[in-house]
Amino acid sequence: MAAFGVHSHRCHLSKLPGLSARRSSSRQSVRLQATHKVTVLPGDGIGPEITKVALQVLEAAGKNHGEDFKIQEHLVGGAAIDATGQPLPEETLAACRASDAVLLAAIGGYKWDSLPSASRPEGGLLALRTGLNAFANLRPAVVLPQLADGSSLKREVVEGVDIMIVRELVGGIYFGQPRGFSANEHGHKTGYNTMVYSEPEVERIAHVAFDAARKRRKRLCSVDKANVLEVSQLWREVVTRVGKEYPDVELSHMYVDNAAMQLLRNPKEFDTVVTGNIFGDILSDEASMLTGSLGMLPSASIPSDGPGIFEPVHGSAPDIAGQDLANPMAMILSAAMMCRYGLNLPQVADDMEAAALLGLLPKWTPRIRGLVLLNLLVLLVATNWVVLRDTETFFDAFDFAALRFTMQLQPSLLS
Ligand SMILES: NC(=O)c1ccc[n+]([C@@H]2O[C@H](COP(=O)([O-])OP(=O)(O)OC[C@H]3O[C@@H](n4cnc5c(N)ncnc54)[C@H](O)[C@@H]3O)[C@@H](O)[C@H]2O)c1
Numbered sequence: 001m002a003a004f005g006v007h008s009h010r011c012h013l014s015k016l017p018g019l020s021a022r023r024s025s026s027r028q029s030v031r032l033q034a035t036h037k038v039t040v041l042p043g044d045g046i047g048p049e050i051t052k053v054a055l056q057v058l059e060a061a062g063k064n065h066g067e068d069f070k071i072q073e074h075l076v077g078g079a080a081i082d083a084t085g086q087p088l089p090e091e092t093l094a095a096c097r098a099s100d101a102v103l104l105a106a107i108g109g110y111k112w113d114s115l116p117s118a119s120r121p122e123g124g125l126l127a128l129r130t131g132l133n134a135f136a137n138l139r140p141a142v143v144l145p146q147l148a149d150g151s152s153l154k155r156e157v158v159e160g161v162d163i164m165i166v167r168e169l170v171g172g173i174y175f176g177q178p179r180g181f182s183a184n185e186h187g188h189k190t191g192y193n194t195m196v197y198s199e200p201e202v203e204r205i206a207h208v209a210f211d212a213a214r215k216r217r218k219r220l221c222s223v224d225k226a227n228v229l230e231v232s233q234l235w236r237e238v239v240t241r242v243g244k245e246y247p248d249v250e251l252s253h254m255y256v257d258n259a260a261m262q263l264l265r266n267p268k269e270f271d272t273v274v275t276g277n278i279f280g281d282i283l284s285d286e287a288s289m290l291t292g293s294l295g296m297l298p299s300a301s302i303p304s305d306g307p308g309i310f311e312p313v314h315g316s317a318p319d320i321a322g323q324d325l326a327n328p329m330a331m332i333l334s335a336a337m338m339c340r341y342g343l344n345l346p347q348v349a350d351d352m353e354a355a356a357l358l359g360l361l362p363k364w365t366p367r368i369r370g371l372v373l374l375n376l377l378v379l380l381v382a383t384n385w386v387v388l389r390d391t392e393t394f395f396d397a398f399d400f401a402a403l404r405f406t407m408q409l410q411p412s413l414l415s
Pocket residue numbers: 046105106107108109110122125294295296311312313314315316317318319320325326327328330412413415
C-alpha cells in the first residue's frame with residue numbers, strides 16, 4: 001500500500017492516461033511515502049547499458065521527492081537462458097509478481113536465434129506478459145520539435161504528431177492455438193499460426209482505448225483487416241458496440257494496410273489507435289520513425305490489476321551493443337511511465353521526462369551548456385520549479401541525463 005491515501009500503487013487502468021507529455025500539478029494531495037519495489041530486467045544486448053542510465057535518472061529524480069526505490073535485478077531472455085536454461089526463470093516471474101512494477105530493457109540476440117520459439121529470449125518476454133496478464137500495451141509516439149528534422153519524413157509532416165497506440169498484448173496470433181509445423185498433402189513442410197480473439201478480449205482492450213482517447217483528443221481509430229479476416233470482423237463489431245458507451249469519442253475504423261500508409265502520409269490525422277497484437281507490433285515500430293528514432297519510444301504494458309511492465313518499444317539492438325551508442329531515451333521514458341502509471345509518482349515522472357528532454361538539446365559545448373543552463377534556470381524559476389526543489393539533486397539528474405546521453409543528436413542514433 002502506498003500512494004494517494006489508501007489505494008495500492010500497483011497498476012490501475014482507471015489511472016491511465018492521455019499519456020501525452022504533460023506536467024503534473026505541483027499541488028498534489030498529501031501522500032504517504034513508501035518504498036517502491038521495482039523488479040528490473042536488463043535482459044540482453046544494449047539492455048544493461050540503457051538500464052544503468054535509466055536507474056540513475058530514476059534514483060536522482062526519486063531523491064528529489066524523498067521517494068525510495070527498492071530495486072531488484074533479475075534475469076530474463078538470453079542472459080537467463082545462458083544462466084538457467086530458461087528464458088523466464090520461475091524466480092524472475094515470482095519476483096515480478098511480488099513487485100509494484102517491472103522495468104524491462106530488451107531481450108534477444110543472434111546467439112539464441114536458432115532455438116525453438118518458446119525457448120528463445122522472445123518466448124521469455126511473451127511468457128512474462130501473459131504471466132502478469134499485461135494485456136494493454138500503450139505506446140505513445142510524440143514528435144518533439146527538436147527532433148522533427150531527425151525523422152525521415154519532412155518536418156511539416158511530423159511536427160506536432162502525438163499518437164497513442166493501444167496494442168492488445170496477450171492474445172491474437174502470438175498466442176492462438178493451434179500453432180506449429182506439419183506437412184501438407186504434398187508432403188511439404190508447413191508452418192501455421194492461428195489469429196484468434198474472443199469478445200471479452202476485444203471488449204477489455206477497447207475500453208482501455210476509449211478511456212485513453214477520452215482523456216486525449218477524443219478520437220479513436222480501430223485498425224483491423226476486416227475485409228479479409230473473420231477475427232477482424234469480430235474485432236470491428238465489438239469495438240463498435242463498446243463505442244456506444246463513449247458517445248463523446250469519435251470512432252473510426254481503418255484497414256491495417258491503409259493505416260500503415262496513412263501513418264506516413266498524414267500521421268497528424270491520428271490521435272488514439274487501438275489494434276491487435278501483431279498489427280500493433282508493426283505499426284508502433286513504424287510510428288517510432290516519425291519521432292526520429294526507435295530509441296525514443298517508451299511503452300507501458302498494463303494488467304487489470306497487479307504490476308505493469310514498462311519497457312522501450314525497441315529491441316536489444318545487438319548490432320550496436322557494448323559500443324556506447326544506444327539511445328537510452330526510450331528506457332528513461334519507460335521508467336518515467338512506470339512512475340506515472342505504475343507507481344503513482346507523477347512528480348518523479350515529470351522530473352525524469354524533463355531530464356530526458358534536456359539531454360536532447362543539440363550540440364553541447366561547455367559554452368552552450370552554460371548558456372542553456374542559465375536560460376533553463378530562468379525558465380525553471382519562472383515555472384516554479386527550482387524554488388520548490390533541492391537544487392543540488394536537480395543538477396545531479398541534469399548532469400547525468402544531459403551529459404550521459406551525450407548524444408548531441410548523433411546521426412547514428414537517429415537510424
Ligand atoms: N521488447 C523487446 O525486448 C524487443 C523488441 C523488439 C525486438 N527484440 C529483439 O531484439 C533483437 C534485435 O531485433 P531487431 O534488430 O529487429 O530490432 P531492434 O529494435 O533491436 O533494432 C532495430 C534497429 O534499431 C536500432 N536501435 C534499436 N534501439 C536503439 C536505441 N535505443 N538506440 C539506438 N539505436 C537503436 C538498432 O541498432 C537496429 O539498427 C531480436 O532478438 C528481437 O527479437 C526485443
